[in-house]
Amino acid sequence: MANKIQRSPIFKSHGTQIGTRLREFGEQIREAGHLLQKVYSKGSSVYKSFDIEIKAMIYRLNSNNIRKNDARYFKERLNALIKKIKEFRKLVQQTYNSIQKAENVGNDTENYIFDGLRKVNTFIVNDGDYYDMDDIEETKKELDVINEILNHLRDTCGNLDKMGKILKDYENKLIDIYDELDDRYDGIIEFTREGLESLKFINNLKNRFIIQ
Numbered sequence: 001m002a003n004k005i006q007r008s009p010i011f012k013s014h015g016t017q018i019g020t021r022l023r024e025f026g027e028q029i030r031e032a033g034h035l036l037q038k039v040y041s042k043g044s045s046v047y048k049s050f051d052i053e054i055k056a057m058i059y060r061l062n063s064n065n066i067r068k069n070d071a072r073y074f075k076e077r078l079n080a081l082i083k084k085i086k087e088f089r090k091l092v093q094q095t096y097n098s099i100q101k102a103e104n105v106g107n108d109t110e111n112y113i114f115d116g117l118r119k120v121n122t123f124i125v126n127d128g129d130y131y132d133m134d135d136i137e138e139t140k141k142e143l144d145v146i147n148e149i150l151n152h153l154r155d156t157c158g159n160l161d162k163m164g165k166i167l168k169d170y171e172n173k174l175i176d177i178y179d180e181l182d183d184r185y186d187g188i189i190e191f192t193r194e195g196l197e198s199l200k201f202i203n204n205l206k207n208r209f210i211i212q
Contacts, residue, residue, distance in 0.1 A: 017112050018109060018112045018113055021105060021108055021109035021112060022109055024105050024109075025102065025105045025106050025109050025146070028098070028101055028102035028105050028106075029102050029149065031098055031102070032095065032098045032099045032101075032102045032153075035091070035094060035095040035098050035099075036095055036099075036156070038091060038095070039091055039092060039095050039160075042087075042088055042091055043088065046084055046085070046088045049081070049084055050081060050084075053077050053080070053081055056077070057074060057077055060073065060074070071181050074181060075178060075181050078174055078177060078178040078181075079178065081174055082171060082174045082175060082178065085167055085170060085171045085174065086171060088167060089164060089167040089168060089171065092160055092163050092164050092167065093164055095160060096157060096160040096161065096164065099153050099156055099157050099160070100157060102153060103150060103153045103154065103157065106146055106149060106150045106153065107150065109146060110143065110146050110147065110150065113142065113143050113146070114143065
C-alpha cells in the first residue's frame with residue numbers, strides 16, 4: 001500500500017511522506033509486537049517464579065520449619081525476587097516506549113493521509129479534476145485500519161502504564177520486607193505469614209495483563 005500511495009497522483013504533494021511513514025509505522029508495529037510477546041512470556045515466567053518462592057518462604061515460616069539464622073535465607077530469596085521484578089518492570093517500560101513511538105508515527109501518517117484526501121475532495125469540487133475513485137476508497141480503508149491500530153495501541157499503552165505502576169508498588173513491598181530483616185539478620189524471623197501472603201497479589205497482575 002505504501003508504494004501505491006507514493007506513486008498515486010492523488011497524493012502528489014504528500015505521497016513520499018505517506019509512503020515513508022507507512023513503512024516506518026509497519027516497522028514500529030513489528031518491533032512493539034515483538035516486545036509485547038516478550039512481556040507476555042517474561043510475565044508468565046516471573047509469575048511462576050514468585051508463586052514458587054512465596055510458597056517456599058511461607059512453608060519455611062511454619063513453626064516446625066523455622067529456625068534461628070533463617071533471616072539469611074529470606075533475604076536471599078527476597079533479593080532474587082526484587083531483581084526479577086526490576087528486570088520485568090524495565091521490559092514493560094521499554095515496550096511502553098516502543099508502542100508510544102509507533103503511536104506517534106501512526107498519528108503522523110494518519111494526518112498526512114487525511115490531509116491528502118481533504119485536498120483531493122477540494123480539487124474534485126472546485127476544479128472537476130478526475131481521480132481514480134477506487135484508489136480513493138482503498139486509501140480511506142487504509143485510514144480506517146490505521147485508526148483501529150492506533151486505538152489498540154492506546155489501550156495497550158494504558159494497560160502497560162497500569163502494569164508498571166503495580167510492579168513498582170510490588171517492588172516497594174518486597175524492599176520493605178527485605179529492609180525489615182536488616183536489623184535481625186542473625187535473629188529469628190519475626191515477619192508473619194500474612195506479610196508474605198499479601199505478596200500473592202501478583203496473581204491479580206497475571207490475570208489482568210499477562211495471560212491473554
